[in-house]
Amino acid sequence: MPDQTADPAARVTVLLVDDDPLVRAGLRLMLGGAGDIDVVGEAADGSEVQALVAAHAPDVVLMDIRMPRLDGLAATEALRRRAEPPEVLVLTTFHTDEHVLRALRAGAAGFVLKDTPPRDIVEAVRKVAAGEPALSPAVLQQLIAQVSAAGTEGRGPARERARGRLAALGDREREVAVAVGHGRSNAEIAAELYMSVPTVKTHVSRILTKLDLNNRVQIALLVHDAGESARES
Template identity: 45%
Template sequence: MIRVMLADDEAMVRAGVRAILGTDDEIEVVAEAADGVEAVEAVRRHRPDVAVLDIRMPRMDGLAAGVEIRRTVPETAVVVLTTFSEDAYIARALGDGASGFLLKSGDPRELIAGLKAVADGAAYLSPKVAQRVIAELSAGAGGGAMARTAAAKEQVAVLTPRELDVLGLVGAGLSNAEIAARLYLVEGTVKAYVSAILQRLGVKNRVQAAIVAYEAGLVS
């Protein structure tokens, strides 16, 4: 069972999201919050697998709440669910360690798929958000892109061949279970590899690791 904490300052939005998640027997909403401070407190109290946060909330916004959750309850994955898809929000959320960024305008099935992917250790971006991230990575075929590629290749040079294999599959969006099946490993071993990779690359989560993998040419 995937245990979820849902935070949004609009009660009708929370009811709608709860109803969507209630259609899947593998997901349970264990707590709700109407602002960022309540969200952090609810996560500390209930220790859910995933915290779903709106961005614009009173007292503490969702991005700040996500930072506090990652700092105090790192085992809880953070997913941003919002109507705002500005590049600054995306960059800040992913830079601060969010494992997912979803848009309220997306398909409800996308929300369920995203939460399941994140709970399984993968990262998940709304297709529209993923397009923005890829476009940003691909922008500027000149020196900027070349410098990022060179830096990423130098960054991954510290990894072992097996870690490079795992990183490439992380970059391709595979979950720990999918990577284990692909490389004929047990899932616990993959989790250990991923943890070591994040530490050695100096990144906060799988999204940032995936970006490094993309820039280093490990993802076709």
């Protein structure tokens, strides 16, 4: 039985965006069973998202990629340009969708497969609402492999640009960034680099600010672009 007495300040508000009404109904039912999550609105297309976000100020937008007028990629890019953007959790079929990486680069905090077990989708919503990526190291490596398989045209200039950006970091910040690129959690980074978890969090915050990035996923992608993901920190 959902705990309806949970602290309102701790509740997570969600906007559902999917052109399939059955998918939206299933997600609403699923998330409604969690005691700390409220679905505050639904959209059938990315073109409806900005107005609904302005009206409801959700913590998380659960965003489909493939929609008829404005797809989830363009909608995510537009949302993340807002002054106080919600977190975006992308819905995808992954194995057939080649555009997940663009959504992550645009600032999405992660993604879930449409056939993911309900409890894992609920946990992913909670994680992105808390500022954590909903993207496992294994999935990140699959994404990187997908991009690498697309070819190496333009890789040289892109790699140099990425390395130039990482050069703005201090030595310790760079070590933390590379560890994030390897999919390490804060606790794992703390143990690996002999620092406290709060210190790791401070470094991550500074990295995001210095590099003008949205989240840890974007740090990992930049590390990959710089060719650092193949090296052990």
